[in-house]
Amino acid sequence: MRGQHLTPVEDALSHMLARAPAISVLEEVPLTDALGRILAQDHRVPADVPPADNSAVDGYALRQGDLFPGVVLPVSARVPAGTAPGPLQPGTAARIFTGSEIPEGADSVVMQERVTVSDDGIEVQAEVSEGQNIRRRGQDLAAGDLALAEGTLIRPQEMGLLASMGFASVPVRKKLKVAILTTGDELVEPGLPLAPGQIYNTNRFTLLGLLSRAGCEVVLCETLEDTRDATRATLQRAAESADLVITSGGVSVGEEDHVRTVLEDGGELSLWRLAIKPGKPLAFGTMAGTPVLGLPGNPAAVLVTFLVAGMPFIRKCQGRSTIAPTPEQLPAAFSVESASVRREFVRARKEVVDGKMSVAAFHNQSSGVLSSACWANGLAVVPENTTVKTGDLLTYYSFSDLLA
Incomplete structure (x- = not known):
């Protein structure tokens, strides 16, 4: 000892x-049960996400080069989400919806709010740039890339990312x-x-x-x-x-x-x-x-x-990839006049004082006062052999980060 x-x-x-x-x-669990578990293997991207160029808005897919002042583009196709479109006919537009695959030959999507619709077609009422409102194939994840590393804590966003790659179950510790x-x-x-x-x-x-x-x-x-x-x-x-x-x-x-x-x-x-x-x-x-x-x-x-x-x-x-949380540096809204040989973890909370974020301490830091932790939203660190004046920068850990 x-x-x-x-x-x-x-x-x-x-x-x-x-x-x-x-x-x-290790054990394999359904993705529905993976929240809060620790990923036991690296997960690489099996295929591009999204798998094809798709529309970011409801609107019209077209060729930017077909536009000039006063032109009316006939609407030659309708592309609902979940269908494979045919090529776009030159000099026309295709009605398209959010998430729908971009027809071959189209290079831009105009929001429906930016067009005037008539029986003859659409007239675009805004500047259009090539690639506008198109989410490119592999924009989120490219095939073969490392998406999530072993040791990752699976949060809701990781569950969604795993689902986007098609994983129905995952190996966890x-x-x-x-x-x-x-x-x-x-x-x-x-x-x-x-x-x-x-x-x-x-x-x-x-x-x-x-x-x-x-x-x-x-x-x-x-x-x-x-x-x-x-x-x-x-x-x-x-x-x-x-x-x-x-x-x-x-x-x-x-x-x-x-x-x-x-x-x-x-x-x-x-x-x-x-x-x-x-x-x-x-x-x-x-x-x-x-x-x-x-x-x-x-x-x-x-x-x-x-x-x-x-x-x-x-x-x-x-086996987590992250052992320690990342702290913030915040000015103290309290003082400590007597230095201690021990490092003190003050039950504290972030507050706005005079328009600036600072960290305030609960009035009673006794080790038996648990109500201090209910008032607080984190811990402020007073280093060993240190006094604190109001405004001094202190390391602060939120409870949510300490328990993440």
Whole structure:
């Protein structure tokens, strides 16, 4: 195990990512079920998309060279979408609709709003350039090109792109199996009455939501008894059923904090105590060869440490092509007068101040105040040994990007 000093965030992430086991099992799923899954193979374009030149508007297909002032072009054909048109007769126009294939010989499409229609044909009332309103064959995707790389998270837009190439199913990585273990004899499930000294089990539901958003499968969700033997037995059972075990609480220095000591005695504890605020007592190790991420017990600290340390680790296990989100740089609408040796992740939100975008902090940054995260829409980063004045640029991560 590393020493008792506080491990910098970058060092902790490097240590964890180097030990992230990759999911090697693949499965084929229908495209309808692919949302949120991780693509397991490169996908190249089997044929041009679109497969032929087509019209971007409802209007008339014609030859730009047939136009001169006052000319009336007879309408020689009608081209509905989904039909193969014949060649365009010289000196004429073809009625065409959005998505319809361009007839051979036509080089432009004029919007129907730009023409005057008579029994004799159409008279164009606007300038026409060659190629106008035509979507070219292969404009979106060219045959043979790499469309989507292995490790891509499939979002709605990727589903549409895969459909445009004709894929009805896709190979994806199996979902990461995660066990959630919350600690504390004081924890009670929501819906039950609270006795003196009891609190509701907040962290279980925060973690369930986070893991669902991360595309994981929760295979075990239990509350540990505050004894070393029970902690050891449940950790062992969780490790045998999951690819990753996440605990909340039990990793500090209290007499009833058994997760850390069980890892030290019966598994491996390779990381403990981060230079992060909130969430200093974070632990990482293995039990029966399965990674164990021990998060703090305070609700806001659970959220922050999961987003900062847990999500990159999960992305690496999932084989994603992108491990870390891209942050923004925004001026602070708050100040921090006392520098800390720990990097602080401030629950914050983007706001417009004096016509400019800035990032404001929730008034109470206590690690037990989860309402701060409901008010916020992201995390602003205050570096170690740094004070902040209003207007200073800070790194900001939105919750949506942290969980993407």
